[in-house]
Structure formats: structure tokens, C-alpha cells
Amino acid sequence: MDILFLWETFLSLITALPLTLQLAASAIVLGAFLALGLALCRLSGILPLDWFARAYIFAFRGTPLLVQIFLIYYGLSQFRGLRQTILWSVLREPYWCAVIALMLNTAAYSSEIIRGGLLSVPFGQVEAARACGMSRFMTFRRITLPLAIRQALPGYSNEMISMVKATSLASIITIMEVTGVAARIISETYRAIEVFIVAGAIYLAINFILTQLVAFAEYRLSPHLRQPAALPTTSTGAA
Amino acid sequence: MAQPTIWELIGTGPNGWGIALAIAAVMTILIALSGFVIGAVIGVFGAWAKVAGGPVTRSIAGFYTTVLRGIPDLLVIYLFYFGGSAVVTAIGKLFGAQGFIGFPGFLAGALAVGITSGAQQTEVFRGAFKAVPSGELEAATACGMSRWLRFRRILAPLTLRHAIPGMGNVWQVTLKESALVSVTGVVELLRQSQIGAGSTGLPFDFYIISAAIYLAISTVSGGLLQFSEKRFTRGVRRG
Numbered sequence: 336m337d338i339l340f341l342w343e344t345f346l347s348l349i350t351a352l353p354l355t356l357q358l359a360a361s362a363i364v365l366g367a368f369l370a371l372g373l374a375l376c377r378l379s380g381i382l383p384l385d386w387f388a389r390a391y392i393f394a395f396r397g398t399p400l401l402v403q404i405f406l407i408y409y410g411l412s413q414f415r416g417l418r419q420t421i422l423w424s425v426l427r428e429p430y431w432c433a434v435i436a437l438m439l440n441t442a443a444y445s446s447e448i449i450r451g452g453l454l455s456v457p458f459g460q461v462e463a464a465r466a467c468g469m470s471r472f473m474t475f476r477r478i479t480l481p482l483a484i485r486q487a488l489p490g491y492s493n494e495m496i497s498m499v500k501a502t503s504l505a506s507i508i509t510i511m512e513v514t515g516v517a518a519r520i521i522s523e524t525y526r527a528i529e530v531f532i533v534a535g536a537i538y539l540a541i542n543f544i545l546t547q548l549v550a551f552a553e554y555r556l557s558p559h560l561r562q563p564a565a566l567p568t569t570s571t572g573a574a
Numbered sequence: 575m576a577q578p579t580i581w582e583l584i585g586t587g588p589n590g591w592g593i594a595l596a597i598a599a600v601m602t603i604l605i606a607l608s609g610f611v612i613g614a615v616i617g618v619f620g621a622w623a624k625v626a627g628g629p630v631t632r633s634i635a636g637f638y639t640t641v642l643r644g645i646p647d648l649l650v651i652y653l654f655y656f657g658g659s660a661v662v663t664a665i666g667k668l669f670g671a672q673g674f675i676g677f678p679g680f681l682a683g684a685l686a687v688g689i690t691s692g693a694q695q696t697e698v699f700r701g702a703f704k705a706v707p708s709g710e711l712e713a714a715t716a717c718g719m720s721r722w723l724r725f726r727r728i729l730a731p732l733t734l735r736h737a738i739p740g741m742g743n744v745w746q747v748t749l750k751e752s753a754l755v756s757v758t759g760v761v762e763l764l765r766q767s768q769i770g771a772g773s774t775g776l777p778f779d780f781y782i783i784s785a786a787i788y789l790a791i792s793t794v795s796g797g798l799l800q801f802s803e804k805r806f807t808r809g810v811r812r813g
Contacts, residue, residue, distance in 0.1 A: 398790040399753035402764060403780055410778035419601060467763055496644070503646035507757065527657035535645040542644045 337529065344520055344533045348513055352537065355512040358430075358502040358543075365493055367443060371440065373446035373530035374453060388477060390445065395443035401504055404442055408432040408508045433505035443496050450488030453479060485556045492549040496542050504540075513537055580779045583770070591770050591780075598766035599787050605762055606752040611746055612688025617695025624700050635696065642693035647751050649691055654682040655758045681756030698740035701749045703729075707735040714745055736804045742799040746792055755786070763787055 376388035394402065406438040411417060411426055426429045456479050506515030517534040522529045554561075586592045604739045623635040624676035642650070658677030710732060714724040757766040767784040771777035 350587070394785075394789065397792045398785040399750040399788060401756070401786050402767075402788060405764070405768070406778065406781040406785065412779045413776055413778040445652075453584055476770060500644075500646040503648045504754070506648070514646055514652075517649065518652055521656050525656065527653050527660060530652040531657065532650060534649055535641065536670045538645040538649070539641065 340524075341533055342524065342528055344530055345537075347520065348516055348534055348537055351511055351513045352515040354510065355499075355502050355514075356512075356541070358433060358437065358505055358512060359433050359495075359499045362441055363498050364500070365434070365438040366441035366498075368444035369442035370449050374449040375444060378448055378453060391556050392443045392446060395440055400436065400440050400501055401507065404433060404436040404504055404508060426511075428507060429505070429508045429510050433502075433508060435512055437501055437505075440501070441494060442499050445491060445495075448487050448490040449483065449491065452483035452485075455486045456482045481556075485553070488549060488553050488556065492546060495545060499541055499545065502553070519541065571574070577776065578774070580783065583774070583776070583779055584783055586664065591766075594766055594770070595763070595783065598761055598763045600789065602749075602752050602763040602788075603763060603791065605680065605687065605760070606745075606749045608684040609752065611663055611689030612684065612791060613691030613695045613744065614741075616689065616692025617699045620696030621699035621703055624696065625660055626705055639693045639696050639811065642690050642796045646685070646692075647690050648754055648757070650808050651683060651686040651754055651757060654689075655688040657787065658792065660683050674689040679755070679758030683752070683758050683760055687748055687751050687755065690751065691744050694744045694747065695741065698737050698744060700731065701740065702733045702735075702737035706732045731806075735810075738799065738803045742796065742803070745795060749792055749795070750788070 373388045373391060378479050379385065407426070408429060417426070418422055426435075459473060460478050464478045469477065486546040502512060503514035505512055506518060509515075510517070513534055513569060521530050524530070580587045582597065584590065584592050599713040620635050620638065623631040627635065655677060658681070662675045662677050668713065706729060710728055711724065714728045719727065722779075752762060753764045756762055756768065759765065761769070763784050771780040774780070
């Protein structure tokens with residue numbers, strides 16, 4: 336194994352790391368809002384909203400992400416009318432197409448995770464909040480949502496990891512993130528195994544750090560499950 | 575020339591791509607199926623290694639599942655496609671062949687999809703095995719069954735019963751992953767849509783058609799899986 340080549344590959348791949356992180360972060364954050372909206376649609380009890388969310392989730396979970404990316408990046412250019420609008424300045428950019436596709440895709444998966452979390456909130460908690468005189472919105476903000484987030488976090492971390500992995504598909508529509516650069520180096524040098532090791536290690540490192548962060552957030556959000564800190568001894572010389 | 579409508583495109587007329595798309599859909603199913611079967615074989619051995627192996631086999635299996643679930647599938651496909659070509663070319667040189675020998679895209683794709691789905695199925699089978707009550711195995715031993723007979727009559731069917739829902743999930747993921755194999759040039763559904771989009775200038779129509787076909791495949795196979803789950807849990811009393 337050629338250490339120098341590995342090191343050079345690492346140096347070129349690491350320059351593409353910010354783009355990968357940026358893609359993943361914007362897709363996850365924007366997707367989370369959309370997912371919350373979809374989950375609320377499903378739980379709203381209003382039939383048209385419920386059916387819209389169901390159809391959306393069915394369509395986006397049943398088709399490959401790559402098809403969705405192509406549909407947005409290549410497909411929308413078919414509509415000549417769209418090219419005249421202001422939207423075109425966004426949809427013309429491969430970067431924004433990738434972000435939009437990843438966001439729409441992750442929203443479908445995470446809305447079901449969030450819905451599970453919202454459903455898991457014990458009704459007694461909501462009842463108690465109402466008894467305290469909280470309004471519907473305040474109950475949601477203070478009681479339901481925090482409890483739901485805590486419950487949904489483990490499942491949501493899986494979705495975040497698969498989003499980090501999914502950013503690699505952006506390389507197919509010419510975005511030079513880590514996988515894009517890796518593919519370029521492979522086609523220049525034909526040393527697939529070395530490049531694979533370096534790129535794989537970068538993705539593993541991202542996902543490892545991500546799981547640690549989520550574990551930390553979970554720890555912070557569930558103080559009730561922890562042993563209480565040992566009470567400080569009042570005075571050392573008491574005995 | 576008037577542009578063909580979407581219905582003409584999926585037909586078999588002069589402007590129709592129906593037959594090409596149908597063949598491509600069969601190709602997609604073939605890739606996904608072979609990947610799934612390879613994954614199932616790996617999964618059985620991986621689970622065996624994790625459950626019954628010594629410290630060395632256990633850590634090898636652990637390393638395999640961690641790595642393959644933490645890096646993008648696209649990278650694995652690149653590894654097999656380009657790496658496979660490099661290996662085949664090197665072997666060819668040994669036997670006196672000249673120049674570059676390409677690795678068949680179908681084989682590279684099926685292997686790559688198989689190895690990623692193998693990592694997921696390892697975990698599925700391991701969980702399913704753990705769900706088998708040890709009393710069942712003890713009873714089989716008490717009846718005087720040999721190791722192999724016990725495996726064939728008791729352990730395998732019971733593990734499969736618990737594994738079917740998880741395997742269904744892996745199948746859906748594998749089916750969608752097969753779209754990535756289009757980067758190797760294998761004419762499966764997505765690649766055929768790209769070809770069609772390129773030659774007609776109607777990308778949206780083609781990608782929406784392929785999305786609909788993927789949706790149909792995943793819905794039908796999901797229904798079949800549910801049916802087989804019902805068959806395999808005939809003996810379980812609910813409620």
C-alpha cells in the first residue's frame with residue numbers, strides 16, 4: 336500500500352468535506368421542518384391533509400432517491416414556462432436541486448419517525464398541561480414536542496446517518512463533494528481500492544461523530560433516566 | 575414534429591418505449607433480486623459469526639457491518655466496478671492478455687448491492703435468532719434431534735418467521751439501491767429512462783414513468799411480503 340498516495344488522496348478529499356457537510360446539514364434541517372408539517376398533517380384528523388401527507392410519504396419512500404434527484408434536476412427543465420420564472424435561478428443550480436431532492440426525501444422518512452414520537456406522548460401529560468391552563472399551542476410547544484423529540488431521537492439519528500450517505504448521490508449531478516472527488520481520482524488513477532479506503536474512512540468518521548452528538552443530546556434530554564448526582568456531603572468533619 | 579404524449583411513450587407504437595422500459599424493469603428486478611440473495615447468504619453467515627463465533631470472527635463481522643452501514647452505497651459500487659476492472663486486468667496480464675479488461679457492470683452492481691444488503695441482513699438475522707426462545711431448542715435436543723435436524727426443523731423456520739418483516743425492509747432498500755447500478759452502464763430502469771430522456775428531450779416524462787414503475791414494483795413486492803409473513807405466522811396466536 337502506497338502511503339504517499341493515500342495521504343494525497345486524503346488531502347484532496349478533505350477539501351470536498353465542507354460541501355458534503357453543508358449538503359447534509361441543509362437537507363436535514365430543512366427536511367425536519369417539512370417532516371414536522373407532514374406529521375402534523377397526518378395527525379390533524381383533517382382528511383384532505385391526511386391523504387396528502389400519506390400520498391407524499393408513499394411516493395417519496397417508494398421511489399429511489401436518484402430518480403427524485405433526476406426528476407428535479409433534469410426533469411423540470413422540460414417545462415419551458417418554468418425557465419422564464421424567478422424559480423429557474425434556483426432550479427438551474429445542481430447544488431440547490433440536490434438540496435431540494437434530499438430535503439423532500441428525508442422529510443418523507445422522518446415525518447413517520449416524528450409521528451411515532453408524537454403518538455408516544457402519554458395523554459396524561461397533555462391533560463395535565465390543559466389542567467394548568469395552557470393553550471393548545473403552548474401545550475404543543477412546552478409538553479408534546481419536547482417529549483416527542485426525546486422519543487424520536489434514536490430513530491431520527493438513523494435517518495440523519497442515511498442522509499449523510501445520501502449526499503454522495505449529488506456527485507452524479509456534477510457536484511464535487513467527497514464521493515464526486517473520489518470518483519474523479521479513481522477515474523484518473525484507476526486505484527479504486529485506495530481511494531475507497533480513504534473516502535470510506537471520511538464517511539465513517541462523519542457518521543461516528545454524528546452518532547456521538549446524538550447520544551450526547553439524548554443524554555441531555557433524559558435527565559429523569561439518570562442516577563441523581565451524589566448529594567454533596569454537608570461537612571467533611573461531621574463524623 | 576409533435577412531441578409524443580406520455581401515453582405514447584409507454585406504449586408500443588412507433589414513438590413507444592414500452593418494451594424497452596419493460597425489459598429494463600425486469601433488469602432492475604434481477605439486479606435487486608440477485609443482490610438480495612447474495613445479501614441473504616452473507617447475512618446468514620454474518621449472523622452465525624456474530625452469535626456463535628469466537629472473538630476474532632465476531633470482530634470481523636462487527637467491522638463488516640459497521641463499515642458497510644456507515645459508508646455510501648455509491649462508493650461501494652465504484653469500488654466493485656473500478657476495483658473489479660483493475661483486478662480483472664491484472665489477472666488478464668498474468669495470462670498474457672493485452673490492455674484493459676472491463677468488469678461486467680451487472681456483476682459489479684449485484685455484488686455491491688449484495689454486500690451492502692448483507693450488512694443489513696446480518697443484523698436482521700441476528701435479531702431474529704435472538705427472538706427464538708431457547709426452550710424450543712432445548713426441547714428439540716431433549717427429543718434427540720441432531721444438530722443439523724434441530725437447525726433444519728426448529729431453528730431455521732422460527733428464525734425466518736421473526737426475520738421476514740426485517741427482510742422486507744431490506745428488500746425495499748435493495749430495490750431502490752439498484753437504481754445506483756445505473757452508473758455502471760447496466761441498462762436497468764433508470765439507465766433506460768436516461769437513454770429515453772436523452773433521445774426524446776422529455777426527461778420529466780421518462781423519470782416520472784420510471785418513478786411510477788419503481789413504485790409499482792415496491793408496492794406489489796410489499797404485498798407479497800405481507801402475504802408470506804401471514805403464511806409464516808399461521809401458528810402464532812395473537813391477542
